[in-house]
Amino acid sequence: MSTADVCAAVVPGVQVTGAWLSAARDAQAGHLMQVTDKVSRQLAELQLTLGEGPLLDASASGGPVLASDLADRESGTRWPAFASAACRAGAAAVFVFPLVVGAIRAGVLGLYRDQPGPLSDYQLGDALVFADTATMLLLDAQDRAGGSTGPGGGPGGQPADLASHRAEVDQATGMLTEQLGVSITDAFVRLRAYAYANDLQLAEVARDIVARRLRLFPDPDLSPRHET
């Protein structure tokens, strides 16, 4: 599965008109990776031009921004320039999901509708699952770019189930930033790669790290430091 598949599947999946996906490397501004149509592209680019909009709000808060009617007063007050420009571009509702795991920022998934109306509870739940999938795909892509052997997005690669992931996984990720001297994103990638390479469940590995039964060491290929 690819990020293009996620965008293609989310449109009929949660009954929206179009979708876009942009990737971010940690806190840096994202670049647009996928769009399903012209309006989506415009929506993604508008916010960068205007310096306001649900995308930027979602990136700042770490939570989704759900604007089910861009013509209502709330949206007009929140984003005076964006709301009217988005309406002119052909969008009536915009839903933006930051692709995050705590402080890890992988990107943003944006959806729009040409008619106003909120996502139902089921659609919201499904959109969040699509967002989780996209998050893991983006992190896997970074993993491959980094050259280490990881879970990958290929056959046999199992994306971690973010919804059911436990506090220990987050704590272990935080611990690994110190053990490995890397960013939180890289720490998470390493944690998953270790679990995959050793055929262990992510939660098991995390529990061992938190209980201090297991330490990981900086990759000798990537770091001059060597711990014994």
Add this chain to the structure above:
Amino acid sequence: MDGHLLSDTFVELTDTMVADFDIIDFLHVLTSRSVELLDVSAAGLLLADPRGELRVVAASSEAARLLELFQLQNDQGPCLDCFRSGQPVAATDLSADQRWPRFAAAAGQAGFSAVQALPMRLRDQVIGALNLFRTTPGAFDADSVHVGQALADVATIGLLNERSVRRRDTLNEQLQTALNSRVIIEQAKGKLAERLGIDVNQAFTLLRDQARNRNQRLSDLARAVVDGTQPITGPADGAGTSRPGARQPRPGLRPRPVP
């Protein structure tokens, strides 16, 4: 019930909500005060994730065993029943309760004998539950349940404070933001625990205390810690434990890979 403590609590909670407040910190205060006010041993707040899970956002203690107990209720337990029915659910003696065998066993092992779950309701929607534990069996008195429900309602209002309560979208935005903030706090706990050679529970206390001392939102500080933009020093009484920036494993830590 201590009426003075009760009024103090409501003043404290409403005070917190006036300014640019942090929802996770607010809910932590709320669970801590629940323990004092309602004569219970532990309290936790669970929110419903639209993906279909109940997730802990705040607890009176960060003890792993307690957090497990809350999380276990995704399979069975009073919180799940309360969430599904929208009604309070109580078990006055878990050792004799047949409804949730796995949950009752785990609660018993953790030393709890009685449990009460109170719904966080917003009109027709149940968004989560306040979970109260006691170490002694017996009924929760009506006053406590009444005040407990009021605290659960205050928690709901806290989640909705930023914008119009009528927007359903807002509630969902706030829920997800709170859940993600909780993840950031867990990541920061791990990072601090490793850096300072303390356990994750101590790391949480340290994080919370420093956020208060610096008058900073708990989740903002947690994010700054994880991003490495704001250093945190060890607890004052344990100044010798480690220096900030020290990355060496503590002498007592034996590296041991999983076979």
